[in-house]
Amino acid sequence: MRPTRLVDRRADRAWTQNAVRLIEADGRRSADTHLLRVALPAWSRWTEPGPTGPGGAGRDGEGAREVGVDLYVKDESTHPTGSLKHRLARSLFLYALCNGWVVEGTPVIEASSGSTAVSEAYFAELIGVPFIAVMTRSTSPAKTALIERHGGRCHxxxxxxxVYAEALRLEAELGGHFIDQFTMAERATDWRGNNNIAESIFAQLAEEEHPIPTWIVVGAGTGGTSATLGRYVRYRRHDTWLAVVDPENSVFLPAYESADGTLTAETGSRIEGIGRPRVEPSFISQVIDRMIGVPDEASVATARRVSDLLGRRVGGSTGTNMWGAFSLVAEMVAARTPGSIVTLLCDSGDRYATTYFDDDWLASQSFALGPAETVLDEFLATGRWTA
Structure with a gap:
């Protein structure tokens, strides 16, 4: 009789358990991000009459109250790595570890335009594995410096x-793991709850005048955040609509409109972190209630204007989010529909000092912000949306 073959890999489990512990401990040390209320002008509030009884106005008709539209931003820039992608990177690493795809010494490779790679470099450094980010040469120097600060390498x-083919080539060459945010984002996050961004938003709104938001507005990069939010509001049976904003040179909106998931584009988005030249596997269009196309000039102009409103710089993707949110505020005010809207402050504008906040760079890109600034001026002065 042949001898029994035995392959025992139990030794790998101790390293994995410690890696998971390190990531979970890091999460417990990090407080949840703030939900900030944006101060809107007086036009966002109005008076509604009290109830009218069967006898008409009188005592039953008294009790008029002031109502309006409230706007909130979830400030994801306060994560340890400074962006919304910190949540995604944590989920991706836990998913890879618990599937056995990353073990001690496994090089982790990602295809990223910047912020996801910054966060993934942080977690790779935390658990002690090599990290390589595959990205285009146009990625902002500030982001590549952050990746390298955490020990990552930019390719x-x-x-x-x-980026996708090169990441797969490196995975094969190095015996590594392509962590693949664009495929894994929607499945690595527990959309039912377990401290995801959707659960956090609703918990933080619990004591507000409108605890169930009428709209949540987000952009799509991987599509993981919109998938999480869309699934969560359906699972919890909330009367909340999900709007996804999309910049120029992205195929998400055309694919949503045409129901054609094979669409591709030749050029990439100029708004870092959102917009893709192909429909990513994590983009779940069926959970989206409305999509809004946002011109790049509008994204940048809004990022600059919101930076002034908040007293600190926000990035271009936040500008895209806020342009969409402002349009919905105006729609609700015009229809006299009280409620609340939530969107995301994705990252700090300090990362874009040499791009979106640099007039010379804007000129080199032929950006003309004037028309978008006129729309914003009108909105902030009157509440009307003229875009």
Missing amino acids: FVDHPGE
């Missing part, structure tokens, strides 16, 4: 469409 390609 550049010339065209946005090349």
